Amino acid sequence: MxxxxxxxxxxxxxxxxxxxxxxxxxxxxxxxxxxxxxxxxxxxxxxxxxxxxxxxxxxxxxxxxxxxxxxxxxxxxxxxxxxxxxxxxxxxxxxxxxxxxxxxxxxxxxxxxxxxxxxxxxxxxxxxxxxxxxxxxxxxxxxxxxxxxxxxxxxxxxxxxxxxxxxxxxxxxxxxxxxxxxxxxxxxxxxxxxxxxxxxxxxxxxxxxxxxxxxxxxLPVKAKKKAVPQMNVAIAIVEKDGKILIAKRRQNQMLGGLWEFPGGKQEAGESLEETVVRELREETGMTVEIIKRLTDVRHVFSHFKLTITPFICSHVKGIAKAITSDDVKWIKISDFDKYPFPTVNKKIIKEYLKKI
Ligand code: SF4
Missing domain, CATH: 1.10.340.30 (Hypothetical protein; domain 2)
Structure with missing residues (x-):
């Protein structure tokens, strides 16, 4: 049976x-x-x-x-x-x-x-x-x-x-x-x-x-997803006395607790060069000067696509403060491995290490 x-x-x-x-x-x-x-x-x-x-x-x-x-x-x-x-x-x-x-x-x-x-x-x-x-x-x-x-x-x-x-x-x-x-x-x-x-x-x-x-x-039936928005971000690898500035993302943010290079979203009508200088001022209180632009790094998250443009910058004035992050630190290049970074920042580190 x-x-x-x-x-x-x-x-x-x-x-x-x-x-x-x-x-x-x-x-x-x-x-x-x-x-x-x-x-x-x-x-x-x-x-x-x-x-x-x-x-x-x-x-x-x-x-x-x-x-x-x-x-x-x-x-x-x-x-x-x-x-x-x-x-x-x-x-x-x-x-x-x-x-x-x-x-x-x-x-x-x-x-x-x-x-x-x-x-x-x-x-x-x-x-x-x-x-x-x-x-x-x-x-x-x-x-x-x-x-x-x-x-x-x-x-x-x-x-x-x-x-x-x-x-x-x-x-x-x-x-x-x-x-x-x-x-x-x-x-x-x-x-x-x-x-x-x-x-x-x-x-x-x-x-x-x-x-x-x-x-x-x-089968299965699935409603079509909306188009994923694109975001452009400029970040700074700020060099000072052989060290690089990194910032710790706030706990309540996406990727909270991880370290990253400071920077942020490009605003309408702004060049990426202007973005990075403005973001550094707003996020750390520092004035920086661009030395070199590195190759763009792209990353796809579940809700948006990100294009990050990294700039090597030099420190001009101001003491780095954690204005929009939980902490900031100047670290030696050889210490990158000691800090947890999001994947996209690891790609940037790779690009940076190729150029120096
Ligand atoms: S369960 Fe999937 S793989 Fe198996 S017969 Fe049905 S459609 Fe084919």
Missing amino acids: KKQYTWAEDLIDWFLVNQREMPWRTDPQPYKVWISEIMLQQTQVVTVIPYFDRFIDRFPDVQTLAEADQSDVLKYWEGLGYYSRARNLHKAAQSVLEFFNGVLPADYDRLQTIQGIGPYIAAAIGSIAFGIKVPVVDGNVFRVVTRYYGIFEDISKPKTRDIIFKELEPVIKKCNASHFNQGLMELGALVCSPTSPDCKLCPLNKSCFAYMNNKISE
């Missing part, structure tokens, strides 16, 4: 044979699953693995992470981007130490009381580390499930997540929750890709709506 949830069993059988090796899979302790899930937000598995290994070596448990300096945590996050994740993770570790005695709770709702843990991460930690039977719904799962069931709802709307969650809830109740959730995510990553899913190799092809009805290119 045909069993009711055969597709889930087919999925799990496929997962157990085809899953990629990942350090948090080999040893799925709650803390490791948590760190991996925070790192995997917006970042690919292959990129995350070396960061994860280094991070776990340095901060092997909640207590070590909670008691570390924020700048040390940011240093180990440097290059992964989306630094608010690291700052929130650090604060969250402190609250886990304070309120849960350093142990993540084996409870879907209580996990969500921890900063940075929403329904998705709570479901991932819950199912993978504790076997709690609650479905994960991430981008990969949206794609597989809307195709499999033929759900034509816009996946950017919150109610679509609820529809998928309700669809999966009775299914996961009858399975190994860890294998089921990871199987769906892995199938989305390896087989059911956005543009060219390998349906012939898919364990769900016998009953997949999109495959059987030739609707793959129509």
Whole structure:
């Protein structure tokens, strides 16, 4: 007799044979699953693995992470981007130490009381580390499930997540929750890709709506995004007595706690040269003179595109003050490595070091 949830069993059988090796899979302790899930937000598995290994070596448990300096945590996050994740993770570790005695709770709702843990991460930690039977719904799962069931709802709307969650809830109740959730995510990553899913190799092809009805290119449904705005920024690498000025971004800013070269947004009708001189005056109270313009550096963030024009400048007058930052420092060029910088500033450092 045909069993009711055969597709889930087919999925799990496929997962157990085809899953990629990942350090948090080999040893799925709650803390490791948590760190991996925070790192995997917006970042690919292959990129995350070396960061994860280094991070776990340095901060092997909640207590070590909670008691570390924020700048040390940011240093180990440097290059992964989306630094608010690291700052929130650090604060969250402190609250886990304070309120849960350093142990993540084996409870879907209580996990969500921890900063940075929403329904998705709570479901991932819950199912993978504790076997709690609650479905994960991430981008990969949206794609597989809307195709499999033929759900034509816009996946950017919150109610679509609820529809998928309700669809999966009775299914996961009858399975190994860890294998089921990871199987769906892995199938989305390896087989059911956005543009060219390998349906012939898919364990769900016998009953997949999109495959059987030739609707793959129509699913998932997603409303088009608005155009991403472009921003031009000029920054100064100010040289004085063999040292360079850097500023620490404010905690409540994007990339807060990281160090950068001072500078800012170009205003209407202003040349980039005028921008950099004005920004230095406003941000540090110093007057600088431009020595040389370096090659532009471009970077794409989730909500805007940035073109940064770096200028090597000399100090003319004024003592550097932290007017719009948390701190300013004159550092030796050989000390760049000691401070956590956003990726875009690291690109600028590379450009600068080529020119001197
Ligand atoms: S059969 Fe194709 S479209 Fe359906 S879940 Fe599998 S890979 Fe995705």
